[in-house]
Amino acid sequence: MDYKNLTLEDPELMRIIDSESKRQAEEMEMIASENYVSKSVLEAMATVLTNKYSEGYPGKRYYGGNQIIDEVESLAIERAKELFSAEHVNVQPLSGSPANAAVYFAFIKPGDKVLGLKLDHGGHLSHGHPINFSGMLYDFVQYEVNAKTEKIDMEEVKKIALREKPKMIVAGYSAYSREIEWEEFKKIADEVGAYTFADIAHTAGLIAAGEMNNPVPLFDVVSTTTHKTLRGPRGAMIMCKKEYAKQVDRAVFPGMQGGPHDHINAAKAVAFKEALEDNFKDYAKQTIKNAKVLASELTAKGYKIISGGTDNHLLVVDMTSKNLTGKEAETILDRIGISVSRSTIPNDPNPPMNPSGVRFGTPAITTRGMKEDEIKRIAAWIDSAIANKQKIEVLESIRGEVKKLCLEFPIPDSFCHFD
């Protein structure tokens, strides 16, 4: 896209966007929830589909002129169904948190009891945190990771479920690096008569590629963002069993939202097509391999990785193993051009604004084509920056190295020829 109209009409904004493009090209994104979309996804978002109002669903709209929009949405739905073996898909949720709001709205009532993983143990705000609508509207009981293994302890989940008898159990997390025992969750939920809700916002791409276990055929309802490992536009979707199709659709519209964002839904369709290609499997496989190499390299350099390693695309590092807080580490890494996000660790003694950990993710750098060799260099730079945090000239020199590597691995325009 040449942005020639935007350049003429609003040079002030165009200049800001250009700076961000340059930053993304020259710096390294290791935030676990971020990725780069293809030019095709970008192009689909920048279309006249944004001009349309289409409240309702394909074939049942509240506005005229939606025959073509119906084709767009149906295409996105069919591709998502194929990708996740889903019985029913709603592609209209605007983002992950609104999708989760719609899931609760569809299945339970305010005041009902729900089980969710605690935020500082890797859960998401929308899984019952007291400052989030979920924690205010529903009676959330929070489970935790095991203090020793730092993994989810299914015996403990079972004990809490039997004691609390929740209406719904939520699994799927934001800062948890291990495979999830979906079958065990399902068994426990069946035993207490609870709905099963999986939030695969982070791992959806890895699941779609068959590199992690898929809860969709097993669980009652599954939500996901489309912009994390799935590498699509910013947005979300809900998948569920056929028997819940009506209540889920009604909860999204008219329950929570008005008109869908048809240009974004078109971009979702493009991303799903890309994820159905064989090379997306290679991408997912390499993303996990890269995260495992990063974990073992950092472990060898004396960093403590929460749960001792990773099965997916992310790792949480306890920075107190290097006498730093997560925020301090985030700031140091910013200076060498590597973006990460500070993160709580289980039972974090530090406050959420300045927690003890840092979360690293490999989805974005793997999209650029980086592999094991590059990861080893990155791990060495991270360690050197942290060891030399006071030495501005060392940090500047590493920043140069990071930029050089980024320019050697540009953000690809297309994923059709990924190797």
Ligand SMILES: *Cc1c(COP(=O)(O)O)cnc(C)c1O
């Ligand atoms: C990222 C995330 C979300 C929220 O997505 P937004 O699009 O930022 O609202 C929900 N659940 C989990 C587990 C996430 O990691």
